[in-house]
Amino acid sequence: DGGITQSPKYLFRKEGQNVTLSCEQNLNHDAMYWYRQDPGQGLRLIYYSQIVNDFQKGDIAEGYSVSREKKESFPLTVTSAQKNPTAFYLCASSQQGRQPQHFGDGTRLSIL
């Protein structure tokens, strides 16, 4: 089945630690996205990539980093510089910018 896989489902971070969230898609989509959602809030864009080896900052990129070395993969690193990382992280992909986005089932990140 085609889809987007995010892992892990739950992740705990210690103070000062970097953690990486995985996102893989087999939909052959060009564009991939990372969002953050806080309780009761809307989606906020962290980073997006429209093509391999290229990515752009979204509205809240500080404290995060990404890479796009393969079309299928768009991992997100939450660095120690992100002081309030507890949130629901969603990865999405689309064929191109104007097409609807399809989401993975998310990763919940908490601070220990």
Add this chain to the structure above:
Amino acid sequence: RKEVEQDPGPFNVPEGATVAFNCTYSNSASQSFFWYRQDCRKEPKLLMSVYSSGNEDGRFTAQLNRASQYISLLIRDSKLSDSATYLCVVNVPNSGNTPLVFGKGTRLSVIA
């Protein structure tokens, strides 16, 4: 003015009722419009695209009013399973970030 605005609700309606949500957008050049559904603690899922002439999918009807720059979602014969948050999504041409912008959502509770 925000790019995409929705009434956050909640809309509390009895089973069998008809309910409608509106969403306004600020960029008159927008061309792609979607409604997503998000269940509590889950990822958003595409409900339907919105076409210029309006479109229907079962109990759901989506309409676009370009002159007033809003889209609407009408749900007939509401079911308990329709309880969710409904996200309005619009493309924003020449946006500095991703072309698709998500509204913060309208919460619907269908009550027995």
